[in-house]
Amino acid sequence: MSYSLHPSIDNGLQAGDPNFAGGKLYCHCASDKVEVEIKGNVLHNHACGCSKCWKPSGALFSIVAVVPTDNLKVTANGNKLKIVDESAAIQRHACSQCGVHLFGRIVTDHAFKGLDFVHVELSDSKGWQEPQFAAFVSSIIEQGFSPDKAPEVREKLNKLGLSTYDALSPPLMDALATYNAKKSGKLSA
Numbered sequence: 001m002s003y004s005l006h007p008s009i010d011n012g013l014q015a016g017d018p019n020f021a022g023g024k025l026y027c028h029c030a031s032d033k034v035e036v037e038i039k040g041n042v043l044h045n046h047a048c049g050c051s052k053c054w055k056p057s058g059a060l061f062s063i064v065a066v067v068p069t070d071n072l073k074v075t076a077n078g079n080k081l082k083i084v085d086e087s088a089a090i091q092r093h094a095c096s097q098c099g100v101h102l103f104g105r106i107v108t109d110h111a112f113k114g115l116d117f118v119h120v121e122l123s124d125s126k127g128w129q130e131p132q133f134a135a136f137v138s139s140i141i142e143q144g145f146s147p148d149k150a151p152e153v154r155e156k157l158n159k160l161g162l163s164t165y166d167a168l169s170p171p172l173m174d175a176l177a178t179y180n181a182k183k184s185g186k187l188s189a
C-alpha cells in the first residue's frame with residue numbers, strides 16, 4: 001500500500017528563506033478565489049495528523065503553521081469564508097465553495113491567542129519556513145490508517161528530519177502548560 005504523507009514533503013523538505021517577506025494564500029476555486037495576505041514568514045510550521053486541520057485529498061497529514069493575527073489580512077472574496085465549527089477553540093475559516101481552510105483563529109482565552117493557523121501550500125510564493133516537526137501522529141489511526149503501518153510513517157517522517165509526537169512538540173506543550181499554570185495560580189504570572 002502506498003500513501004502520501006503530504007505532497008509538499010513526500011519528496012523531501014524545501015528549506016525556507018529566513019529573510020522571506022511573506023506572500024498570499026489562495027483557495028482552490030477556479031475563479032473568485034479567496035485571497036489572504038501574510039506579512040513575513042510563518043512560525044512553527046509542522047505536519048499535523050489530527051482530523052481537524054485541513055489537508056489536500058489523499059494526504060495523511062496537514063501542513064500547518066502559525067502567524068501573528070496582525071500579520072494576516074483577507075484581501076479578496078472574504079464573503080465566501082465560513083467558520084467550520086463556531087464552538088471549536090480554533091475557528092477555522094473555510095471557503096464555502098471549495099472547502100479549503102484559509103486561516104484558523106483562536107478567539108477564546110488560550111496560550112496561542114493572537115496567532116492564526118495557516119497552510120503555506122496555498123501560496124505561490126517560495127521561502128515559507130519548512131515543517132519543523134510532526135504532531136498528533138497517532139491521530140491518523142483514528143481516521144482509518146492501519147496501526148501496523150504507524151511505525152513506518154514515523155520512520156519516514158524521521159528520515160525527513162521531522163521528530164514525531166503524539167501531541168504538539170515539547171516546547172509548545174510546555175507553553176500550553178505554563179499558560180494554564182499561570183492562569184490557575186500554580187506558577188506566578
Ligand SMILES: [Zn+2]
Pocket residue numbers: 027028029033034095096097098099100
Ligand atoms: Zn474556494
Ligand SMILES: [Zn+2]
Pocket residue numbers: 048049050051052053062064136
Ligand atoms: Zn491538526
